[in-house]
Amino acid sequence: MKHNSEHFFCRKQHNASNRLLLLPEDESDRRLDRLRHSMAALGIHAGLVSGNASKFYLTGRVFVGWILVTADAVTYYVRRPVELEGDRIVYVRKPEEIDFSCLGSGCLGLELETMSYSSVERLEVASGIKNPGNLSSALRSARSVKTETEIAQIARSGEIQEDVYRRIPGLYRAGMSDIELQIEIERLSRMSGCLGQFRISGDSMELFMGNVLAGDNADTPTPYDFAMGGAGADPSLPVGADGTVITGGMTVMVDVNGNYTGYMTDMTRVYKVGNIAPLAEKAHRCSIDILRMLEKQGIPGAKASDMHAAAEKIVNDYGLHNYFMGHRQHAAFIGHGVGIEINEAPVIAPRSRDVLEAGNVIALEPKFVIPGTGAVGVENTYVVTSDGLKCLTNAPEEIIELI
Amino acid sequence: MKHNSEHFFCRKQHNASNRLLLLPEDESDRRLDRLRHSMAALGIHAGLVSGNASKFYLTGRVFVGWILVTADAVTYYVRRPVELEGDRIVYVRKPEEIDFSCLGSGCLGLELETMSYSSVERLEVASGIKNPGNLSSALRSARSVKTETEIAQIARSGEIQEDVYRRIPGLYRAGMSDIELQIEIERLSRMSGCLGQFRISGDSMELFMGNVLAGDNADTPTPYDFAMGGAGADPSLPVGADGTVITGGMTVMVDVNGNYTGYMTDMTRVYKVGNIAPLAEKAHRCSIDILRMLEKQGIPGAKASDMHAAAEKIVNDYGLHNYFMGHRQHAAFIGHGVGIEINEAPVIAPRSRDVLEAGNVIALEPKFVIPGTGAVGVENTYVVTSDGLKCLTNAPEEIIELI
Secondary structure (H helix, E strand, O other), X not given: OOOOHHHHHHOOOOOOOOEOOOOOHHHHHHHHHHHHHHHHHOOOOEEEEOOHHHHHHHHOOXXXXXXXXXXXXXXXXXXXXXXXXXXXXXXXXXXHHOOOHXXXXXXXXXXXXXXXXXXXXXXXXXXXXXXXXXXXXXXXHHHHEOOHHHHHHHHHHHHHHHXXXXXXXXXXXXXXXXXXXXXXXXXHHHXXXXXXXXXXXXXXXXXXXXXXXXXXXXXXXOOOOOOXXXXXXXXXXXXXXXXXXXXXXXXXEEEEOEEOOOOEEOOEEEEEOOOOOHHHHHHHHHHHHHHXXXXXXXXXXOEHHHHHHHHHHHHHHHOOHHHXXXXXXXXXXXXXXXXXXXOEEEEEOOOOOOEOOOOEEEEEOOEEEEOOOEEEEOEEEEEEEXXXXXEOOOOOOXXXXXX | OOOOHHHHHHOOOOOOOOEOOOOOHHHHHHHHHHHHHHHHHOOOOEEEEOOHHHHHHHHOOOOEEEEEEEOOOEEEEEEEOOOOEOOOEEEOOOHHHOOOHHHOOOOEEEOOOOOEHHHHHHXXXXXXXXXXXXXXXXXXXXXXXXXXXXXHHHHHHHHHHHHHHHOHHHHOOOOOEHHHHHHHHHHHHHHOOOOOOOOOOOOOOOOOOEEEEEHHHHHOOOOOOOOOOOOOOOOOOOOOOOOOEOOOOOEEEEEEOEEOOOOEEOOEEEEEOOOOOHHHHHHXXXXXXXXXXXXXXXXXXXXXXXXXXXXXXXXXXXOOHHHEOOOOOOOOOOEEEOOOOOOEEEEEOOXXXXXXXXXXXXXXXXXXXXXXXXXXXXXXXXXXXXOEEEEOOOOOOOOEEOO
């Protein structure tokens, strides 16, 4: 690695700016225009952006407040922090101070899929508007096609994450448990600049810094809608490492937080100690075969459901259907959009209606759980281009010996 | 410390149980009865519990699904994980499969303050019921008074967190930045059993593993509703450590994740290198004076607003008003309930209507920001008893030399 990421991250490099808008004006305009286009398609005349991820998308920073976007204007209503500077900022203490007069009889869009019912009710009263439009849908669509600036930030996260994954074998010591190894990976990730925060849209999924699965723990069903499971260390957070001591013949799947820039990559590699069952080696080759195939198939216009079906065909040809995307419990998707949050559009699943567009960034994770051995399979993050999928998480894909 | 927390946490100690109900039956009944009492006071005839924190409260585990609670029955509707066992479990794929016939013309309570608007709309259609009651309010009230079992879990988190804080000076090396020190504290916490997940109710606040503030970074306003600020390492997560190198004359305030059992303690201690300004020493003594006073005042029946006013009186007597709960930006509370989430009831704030009850668990954090030095003050977690506040985070309170 050329960069000294530890030094870069852990020492102050900048003076915190008081500018609200941390994006260049043209980049901000580009994102606003994407949102306006999506709003227009849904018949939304004004959108009130409220979520942290969406505000970060439009401004380059998180603040507490709202952004009111219309076809020809944008206003930043800020509650906190104090002292932000820039154009079109209005400081308010409560949503009742937002000026909705621009709206007339038009449709107000709100983030209905993430805003609480109580917050929406309050805004309905404040704005005098009923039947809000689904701004969540417009934002998901706008954010699903990344700008060049966004792709550069995701690619930068990928470069750092590649380096972290290459250094994982050096963290292993004989006799370690999965949790002990995970803690060393967490430390290395953080020292390399990982911000820690793992943004997931919605409130039903929880994960701390990712998932390290050793041996048969990979076969423990999780409640959460992740591709893989694991019992976790406590029933209050039932996913991932459970204290299994890593021993010979076992795989260790590492799928950890790649948020190094506010934008994340999603990446999985598999490690092992000694020889593992031939069935597990075969399933891992199948995963790589699926990725090579989807990398070509994944051009603009490709249907997500067709991609999932093509992957399943390879799995069936290998005779591995019982182990694909889990064994005791199966996940219903093999890929998902990634960016500011880990679960963006498009979704690569059997019943998905999504169609790939140039500039989508997706993670593909065809994985298997082999009883008696553990989880295998590779996950990479890709940007969709006219030539197919371009990989942003380049590191060796074979199963790597921990010692 | 007597316990070997590292071994306890990092090695598998148990077989994951397939029982849905991980609480003893009488403990589960006790919590259901608390909720039913709160529901009755709000005129709610049936409550559909949907949040992960609330499901953990009622069962001892997180699952994806819903719990339907009526005056004389409870049903667990489970989507995931597969294979859970026990009484009154119904596996469903979607909320439309929930049987609301028990409700009649009664009021259905939903978690309106955390459920998304879209989810509530869908349930209104599924249940045929309009005007849902505010089950969030009933749950907040029920959960604000902890059972003996809950208090034991919080106390256990406190014991481990005390040990971690005592070992912080041993992690410091000259020339470290705040982020580098925080990463070592994170590792020590995790090796000692910290689960990592930092549960905050609502979606506007974000924090990763807590807040380490060195020097003047403590005076940088944050958007989030925490007691203290900090620029953070990136504008996508603008709170906490920013890479400031720790040098002489500076304080380092440590306020990190105490979730060791699914229940957390909240605890702050201050460290320093060399001598700091007398004003900062004075403000730290003021914080300890406030805690000693509130520990006596905090008996069942005490008004939260009176407690805040009594703290402010001491601050004014010290002449420290300009620095109390921040300097460039001021927080509006000095304490809050803590348990499964970091922001539970009651809230100790000027306009709070909360009144202390025996069994409340609260964190009190009278803090100051002294320009040129940094943040000072102590935070402890307490259980409310008839004798006043009993401290669950016992460790030396004076400002501790890092070397």
